[in-house]
Amino acid sequence: MVARNQHLVPITWGSSTKFSILQVFVALLFAVFFIGAVYMAGEYVTFNMIPASVDDMFSGDSLSECNLFSGKWVFDNTSYPLYKEKECKFMSDQLACNKFGREDLSYQNWRWQPHHCDLPRFNATRLLERLRNKRMVFVGDSLNRGQWVSMVCLLDSSIQDPNLKFMNYNGSNLISFKAVGYNASIEFYWAPLLVESNSDDPVNHKLPERIVRSQSIEKHARFWTDADILVFNSYLWWRRPHIKVLWGSFEDKNGIYKEVEMLRSYEMALKTWSDWLEIQVDRAKTQLFFISMSPTHERAEEWGASNDQNCYNETNLITKEGYVGSGTDPKMMKIVENSIDELKSRGLKVEIINITQLSEYRKEGHPSTYRKQWETLSEEQLSNPSSYSDCIHWCLPGVPDVWNELLYAYIFRQ
Ligand SMILES: *[C@@H]1O[C@H](CO)[C@@H](O)[C@H](O)[C@H]1NC(C)=O
Numbered sequence: 195m196v197a198r199n200q201h202l203v204p205i206t207w208g209s210s211t212k213f214s215i216l217q218v219f220v221a222l223l224f225a226v227f228f229i230g231a232v233y234m235a236g237e238y239v240t241f242n243m244i245p246a247s248v249d250d251m252f253s254g255d256s257l258s259e260c261n262l263f264s265g266k267w268v269f270d271n272t273s274y275p276l277y278k279e280k281e282c283k284f285m286s287d288q289l290a291c292n293k294f295g296r297e298d299l300s301y302q303n304w305r306w307q308p309h310h311c312d313l314p315r316f317n318a319t320r321l322l323e324r325l326r327n328k329r330m331v332f333v334g335d336s337l338n339r340g341q342w343v344s345m346v347c348l349l350d351s352s353i354q355d356p357n358l359k360f361m362n363y364n365g366s367n368l369i370s371f372k373a374v375g376y377n378a379s380i381e382f383y384w385a386p387l388l389v390e391s392n393s394d395d396p397v398n399h400k401l402p403e404r405i406v407r408s409q410s411i412e413k414h415a416r417f418w419t420d421a422d423i424l425v426f427n428s429y430l431w432w433r434r435p436h437i438k439v440l441w442g443s444f445e446d447k448n449g450i451y452k453e454v455e456m457l458r459s460y461e462m463a464l465k466t467w468s469d470w471l472e473i474q475v476d477r478a479k480t481q482l483f484f485i486s487m488s489p490t491h492e493r494a495e496e497w498g499a500s501n502d503q504n505c506y507n508e509t510n511l512i513t514k515e516g517y518v519g520s521g522t523d524p525k526m527m528k529i530v531e532n533s534i535d536e537l538k539s540r541g542l543k544v545e546i547i548n549i550t551q552l553s554e555y556r557k558e559g560h561p562s563t564y565r566k567q568w569e570t571l572s573e574e575q576l577s578n579p580s581s582y583s584d585c586i587h588w589c590l591p592g593v594p595d596v597w598n599e600l601l602y603a604y605i606f607r608q
Pocket residue numbers: 233234235236237263264486527531546548550551
């Protein structure tokens with residue numbers, strides 16, 4: 195059994211730091227360069243068409259092509275939210291929008307409806323049984339951490355006994371939720387660029403310059419290579435025109451630094467990542483997933499609102515089918531796709547959970563001003579709320595719960 199004498203801490207991300215994660219991203223966004231909307235041909239995934247009410251889906255005989263990522267949002271306040279913000283004791287203050295004053299709660303009530311089939315219903319007990327004696331690890335940045343918090347809340351609500359669940363955080367990059375009754379571990383590992391970088395500190399990572407050791411991943415990977423389910427992401431931290439790449443170590447005075455065009459450095463990092471997976475991962479045991487780009491909503495003029503605004507005060511969805519804003523970069527998606535295709539040709543399967551399009555519609559799903567502010571806001575900021583709005587992360591319960599429903603569907607896919 196799992197030892198019970200470990201450190202129990204509430205999740206208050208970065209409360210001890212002088213830097214706000216939002217600030218990092220705001221700084222980052224100034225570096226973002228605009229890329230026009232480009233469509234790439236999506237690969238269709240085969241799913242059985244079975245109604246959501248049938249728990250044991252994907253084992254029936256009515257096979258059909260169904261792309262779970264293509265669909266629409268349907269208002270559904272009977273089934274959603276899947277859990278209550280207040281009742282999840284592992285909720286993050288970065289994402290608890292109601293707690294921080296958001297009154298319009300409709301962002302909690304949307305169901306994702308794929309065009310040609312239904313999403314299977316999320317059954318926490320079933321997933322915990324699947325995870326018995328296993329480790330599921332989310333590896334990536336704060337968006338992936340948000341998805342992990344969502345997953346923890348989804349599972350938490352099915353474990354009534356408070357003694358049968360706890361959070362283990364020992365000050366490293368790894369934080370683990372333990373479902374004691376199942377000996378299941380649902381973890382998050384902070385590695386925003388996947389490879390080694392100068393932003394690897396889980397708390398103090400706000401640095402003016404981004405430096406990656408694009409050839410080096412083992413410092414991180416040794417903590418999760420043996421996991422049973424791995425869920426990666428890496429996107430926003432790359433969004434600047436150039437990244438400084440280091441050959442040599444951070445300690446080494448003779449290391450060689452070179453400014454590399456971002457797309458090229460992203461490609462290099464993903465190469466290191468995929469080479470590592472190919473050699474180190476037990477393909478008979480481990481299921482691998484990559485969560486695609488999470489869109490930001492920083493420019494209201496893109497959806498027809500005034501041009502000095504962002505997601506602040508938004509309460510409605512974007513309804514234009516196929517809407518794509520400048521908060522995503524199709525070229526980066528293509529690089530991920532290529533790396534994963536390449537791995538597939540070498541016999542290792544990584545499933546892309548394509549959350550990009552469905553999240554594009556959700557301009558109202560971000561915390562905006564309704565989250566914990568780590569720093570005192572100035573008069574000037576307070577008089578202009580959109581200036582400190584978080585249009586990057588997502589309120590919970592909300593959009594990331596649906597990402598987890600998609601992940602769930604793939605975990606149980608035959
Ligand atoms: C994800 O979906 C979008 C929109 O449907 C599509 O353009 C893109 O190619 C897809 N990406 C992958 C990797 O499947």
